[in-house]
Amino acid sequence: MxxxxxxxxxxxxxxxxxxxxxxxxxxxTGVGTSPTARRWDEKPETSMGALTIIAIRKAIADAxxxxxEIDGLVLTPESTTGVSNDPxxxxxxxxxxxxxxxxxxxxxxxxxxxxxxxxxTPELKNVKFMMNGAMCMSVSFVAAAEAVxxxxxxxxxxxRGWHNLxxxxxxxxxxxxxxxxxxxxxxxSIWGLPACGTTAMVFEEYCRKYGKSHDQMAxxxxxxxxxxxxxxxxxxxxxxxxxITVEDYLTARWIAKPANIYDNDLPIMAALAVVFTTPERxxxxxxxPVYILSHGQTRPEMMGVTPTLEKWExxxxxxxxxxxxxxGVGPDDLSFENMYDGFTLFHQFHLEGLRYAxxxxxxGYALDLYETDISIEGPNPVxxxxxxxxxxxxxWWNHRDTILQLQGRSPSQIRKKAxxxxxxxxxxxxxxxxxxxxxxxx
Amino acid sequence: xxxxxxxxxxxxKPFYDACNEERLVIQYCTSxxxxxxxPRPGCTRCGNNASVQWRQLSGRGRIVSRVVVHxxxxxxxxxxxxxxxxxxALDEEPDIIMLSHLPGTPVDQVPIGAAVEVxxxxxPATGQKVPEWRVAG
Ligand SMILES: [Zn+2]
Numbered sequence: 001m002x003x004x005x006x007x008x009x010x011x012x013x014x015x016x017x018x019x020x021x022x023x024x025x026x027x028x029t030g031v032g033t034s035p036t037a038r039r040w041d042e043k044p045e046t047s048m049g050a051l052t053i054i055a056i057r058k059a060i061a062d063a064x065x066x067x068x069e070i071d072g073l074v075l076t077p078e079s080t081t082g083v084s085n086d087p088x089x090x091x092x093x094x095x096x097x098x099x100x101x102x103x104x105x106x107x108x109x110x111x112x113x114x115x116x117x118x119x120x121t122p123e124l125k126n127v128k129f130m131m132n133g134a135m136c137m138s139v140s141f142v143a144a145a146e147a148v149x150x151x152x153x154x155x156x157x158x159x160r161g162w163h164n165l166x167x168x169x170x171x172x173x174x175x176x177x178x179x180x181x182x183x184x185x186x187x188x189s190i191w192g193l194p195a196c197g198t199t200a201m202v203f204e205e206y207c208r209k210y211g212k213s214h215d216q217m218a219x220x221x222x223x224x225x226x227x228x229x230x231x232x233x234x235x236x237x238x239x240x241x242x243x244i245t246v247e248d249y250l251t252a253r254w255i256a257k258p259a260n261i262y263d264n265d266l267p268i269m270a271a272l273a274v275v276f277t278t279p280e281r282x283x284x285x286x287x288x289p290v291y292i293l294s295h296g297q298t299r300p301e302m303m304g305v306t307p308t309l310e311k312w313e314x315x316x317x318x319x320x321x322x323x324x325x326x327x328g329v330g331p332d333d334l335s336f337e338n339m340y341d342g343f344t345l346f347h348q349f350h351l352e353g354l355r356y357a358x359x360x361x362x363x364g365y366a367l368d369l370y371e372t373d374i375s376i377e378g379p380n381p382v383x384x385x386x387x388x389x390x391x392x393x394x395x396w397w398n399h400r401d402t403i404l405q406l407q408g409r410s411p412s413q414i415r416k417k418a419x420x421x422x423x424x425x426x427x428x429x430x431x432x433x434x435x436x437x438x439x440x441x442x
Numbered sequence: 443x444x445x446x447x448x449x450x451x452x453x454x455k456p457f458y459d460a461c462n463e464e465r466l467v468i469q470y471c472t473s474x475x476x477x478x479x480x481p482r483p484g485c486t487r488c489g490n491n492a493s494v495q496w497r498q499l500s501g502r503g504r505i506v507s508r509v510v511v512h513x514x515x516x517x518x519x520x521x522x523x524x525x526x527x528x529x530x531a532l533d534e535e536p537d538i539i540m541l542s543h544l545p546g547t548p549v550d551q552v553p554i555g556a557a558v559e560v561x562x563x564x565x566p567a568t569g570q571k572v573p574e575w576r577v578a579g
Contacts, residue, residue: 176515179446179567186448187480190565190572191527191541192514201529205507208554256527257510257550301486304479304539306529308506311537 001103003114003130006143011432012326013297015318020294020326022149024441027282027289028403030063030275032056036235036392037269039164044098048079048163049108051271053121056157059273064286065155067121070275072129072153074144076137076160077112081195081393082267083165083173084110112161129153137272137396138425138432142295144276145434154281161271162394187305193256196343198306200259203345205309207258210364214258218246220370221262221344224383227376228390230412231401235268235392258345265342268392272400279440290406293420293435294326300429307429312346313363315429316353323354323422327435331355335418336381336405338398339433340425342388349428351382356422381414399423399434406438443525443543444518447567454481456496461571464562468538470497477535501560503530503575506539508552524549530558530575542575553577 012020034051044050060067090105099108100119107113108120114130129152133140137160144158167173175185207213225244228234236242244262252260275285282289298315300307324330331354339350348366355362357369357380374382385401388394402423404410410418424433450458457480460467469478471485473493484491508528514520526544531537544552545563558575565572 173515177517179518180449181446182449182451184480185446186454189516190446190448191543192511192516192519192522192525193509193527193541194511194513194515197509197511197527200509201507201527204509205529208507254510254512254524257512257524259509304537305541306539308529308531308537308539 001115003132005132005134006139010143010146011297012295012322013299015321015325017322017326019328022145023293023327024291025278026145026148026276026292027279028274028276028292028436029282029285029287029289030059030061030065031400031403032058032060032062032273033233033400034271036233036238038235038239039166040269042092044095046269047108048110048112048161048269048271049099049116049120051269052112052117052159052161052273055161055271055273056117056121056159059157059275062287063275065275065284067123068126069155070124070157071126072144072147072156073114073117073124073127074131074133074140074147074156074158075112075114075117076133076135076140078135079110079112079161079163080267083167085165087111110163110165112159117159129156136426136432137399141399141434142297142432145292145295148276148278155275155277158274158276159272160396162269164267164269196259196264196345197256199343199346200256202307202309202312204258206348209309212364212367215250216367216371217263217344218249220347220374220382221249221389222246223374224341224344224386224390226386226390227384227412228386231386231391232411234386234390234397235266235270236390259343263344265388265393268394270392270394272394272396274400274403288407288438290403291437291440293329293437293441294323295432295434296322296326298429298431312349312428313353315431316349319424319431319433320353320355323433323435328441329420329435331358333420334422335416336384336414336421338383338385338387338402338421338423340387340395340398340431341383342393342395342426344389346428347383350424350431353428354422376412376414379416384410384412384414386412395425398425402436406436443522443545443563445563445565445572446516446518447565447570448572449568450570453483457481458570460498461562461573464571466499466501466560466573467496468499469494477532477538479538479540499532499534502533502578503540503558504533504536505529505552505554505556505558506531507554510549526552528552528575540573540575544576545574546576
């Protein structure tokens, strides 16, 4: 059964909308994270779907509520940014012994599916509100926030799983392996740019404009790994618990210079579920409520094959304005920022658009900030979650950690008081972001 | 460079036919007075498709940025690594970026800001020509 996407009118994507109507009416409480793996080993019990069910059950237990209370489910169905099976590919042998089958054969394997989740999580008996937040879990968080604020669901799960199949992610497979190019590949793969290529190109333009260098990224990338290794749920802490050094970063192999291997995030298997509810109902939840103050969205108006520095700066400036207008807070109110990092070389666009830790600067200051104390112990924590870069590719570690920070229970808890935080993903010009608060708005 | 051969479709056939005649044409919306590339079914700003026409460009641009690719996903280009990919801003509309391997320019020696002019390169699989760019003068 097809489920609706998010109504366009729910997104805050322009200036002048004023304070968000839902401000203070929605909170996050329980958080559930599955184990991680580098790739799927084709066993049903380690599939993306199985991980998603684990995450859902953990989130409900974490909130300390009965599954009966869940009456909403918002899911991001896409579960990779890379290689997937053909949608009609049948599941591997034995799959039907583990799971009830939905009409879509790849459900739970290479695509999330609300019907499949409800069939295979039978304790979720009362889900009446169902919606797909396309592309990024950021969209699902916004959808769930609006749905709760509008009274369409009282207690709503927000869910996304990720799969990663065997084999290299893009290299020499599918469209890349052909000697001809069709569809959108005519304007991309014929030039041979890896996924980080566009970001590297705009980063190069940024460095040239502001007189910065790639070496200035080192402390940011090392700090990301350090923050990620504090997270027992992260991929690196579970499977590759080795710290990296500034030297490692400065001597790493190039992918598309100026992007090296550490500027790219690692595709993994993982799932996250979060419980959203009303402040009233949250009084009966085990975890401290984290209030959503507002949200914002940017989408590009495409003119060329790649974005320009100017477009990314305009888009992230707009995001900053929309978020602050809707939430009633400003850059100085942020205790930390957890914007997306999955490529490291665009994190600074998000950060500067928000004017995070600016001292009067508007643009071109982030790489200098990275060379100061940006650790969780310092005055300006940058990406305390460790992000994709420190935990593996999910596009949601940053959101998860923002909730945990404001509840005071992040594994990489900032030392100063965590009062207001921001998280958003993915790209500088294709982004959904939220402002969160430990206390209700005044 | 052994590029993949683009297979034109109904939408972008005018662009690729012009390439084979060594002319650079892209879409222009006469209502918005605005170019767009790659080709799309209608104007990405006003949504109108009747107002979108093909216009020939001067074939001049400027290098705004570059990367050096060491790990390409595209099989046919793997033997060519490392290679340049430059972002070319068109003189007529600098917000429109085309990509280029900058034939003749060694890696790590890309003159950012330099003027470039279009040339047309034949792709091996089908003989379809595609726009390329070289440093002018
Ligand atoms: Zn138009």
